[in-house]
Amino acid sequence: ELLEPVSIGELLEGGYLSALESQITKNKLEVDGVRKIGGDYVVSELQKKVNTTDKNEKIVQEVIQLAGGRRHWLFFCVGVSHAQAVAEQLNKCGVSAACIVGETPMTERENILFNFKSGKIKALTNANVLTTGFDYPDIDLIAMMRPTLSPGLYVQMAGRGMRIKSHTDHCLVLDFAGVVSTHGPITKIKTPNKRQKKKSK
Numbered sequence: 001e002l003l004e005p006v007s008i009g010e011l012l013e014g015g016y017l018s019a020l021e022s023q024i025t026k027n028k029l030e031v032d033g034v035r036k037i038g039g040d041y042v043v044s045e046l047q048k049k050v051n052t053t054d055k056n057e058k059i060v061q062e063v064i065q066l067a068g069g070r071r072h073w074l075f076f077c078v079g080v081s082h083a084q085a086v087a088e089q090l091n092k093c094g095v096s097a098a099c100i101v102g103e104t105p106m107t108e109r110e111n112i113l114f115n116f117k118s119g120k121i122k123a124l125t126n127a128n129v130l131t132t133g134f135d136y137p138d139i140d141l142i143a144m145m146r147p148t149l150s151p152g153l154y155v156q157m158a159g160r161g162m163r164i165k166s167h168t169d170h171c172l173v174l175d176f177a178g179v180v181s182t183h184g185p186i187t188k189i190k191t192p193n194k195r196q197k198k199k200s201k
Contacts, residue, residue: 008162009187017162018137019170022180023066027058029177031147040149047079050145059176060089063143066174071167072116073123073141074130076157076177083127086145090123097123100130131156137163140171147177151191154183162186 011017029050035042067073073095077083080101090097098112098121115121117136124130131153142161148154157179161171173180184190 007187012187016164018164018168020142020158020161020173020186021170022173022175022185025059025062025066025174025176027055027062027176029055029059029145029147031178036149040153041147043079046147047082050078050147051082051085053085056085056089059143059145060086060093060095062176063141063174064093064095066172067141070140070172071119071122072136072139073143074139074160075123075125075143076131076146077125077127078146079127082145083125087123087125090125095123096121097125100124100126102127102129104129130160134160135163136160138165138167139163140165140168142171142173144173144175144177144179146179147182148179149182151183151189154179155186155189158186 008017012019031041031046031049034045034049063073075083075086077086080103083099083101087097087099098116100109100112104112112121112124113134113136116124117138139161142157144157146153146157158173161173165171175181182190
């Protein structure tokens with residue numbers, strides 16, 4: 001049989017995916033001075049740049065202000081210490097939160113995900129773990145705190161909020177990392193050309 005490709009836009013129009021609604025945020029994570037290797041930022045330098053107490057406090061406060069009645073929040077962070085610090089700040093502000101990283105034991109990870117899906121935990125922070133292979137349709141808020149030059153990573157992060165939900169027709173995306181402005185809306189992603197890739201090395 002002939003296989004025909006289908007676009008994200010077509011899947012949205014057909015009702016197979018949930019829409020993303022991006023909102024401009026007051027707080028932005030700056031990446032000035034962070035080196036690039038292999039087409040993306042050096043993670044150690046990026047984490048040092050964005051993971052500060054002041055930035056984490058301001059971003060968490062803004063998320064709380066904009067979240068409204070949304071139930072399941074997912075935070076994409078740069079590295080382990082960043083994800084842990086954001087989860088700690090959320091809990092300080094009265095938002096039940098947990099952190100999942102690569103070193104999180106499987107049993108603990110399963111318990112955290114169970115509590116997240118049941119609503120006992122409202123917010124999940126993670127570092128390079130829940131970008132792929134994690135599917136929970138009712139995620140209704142994504143906080144982008146992981147700047148990236150990779151359109152593939154951007155699609156993976158945004159895709160966590162595009163499953164059809166039981167309680168709403170969209171997922172709010174708060175783009176503190178500037179990934180939407182860098183790569184474009186999910187239906188019209190700007191792919192980097194070879195010249196841009198060379199400049200990023």
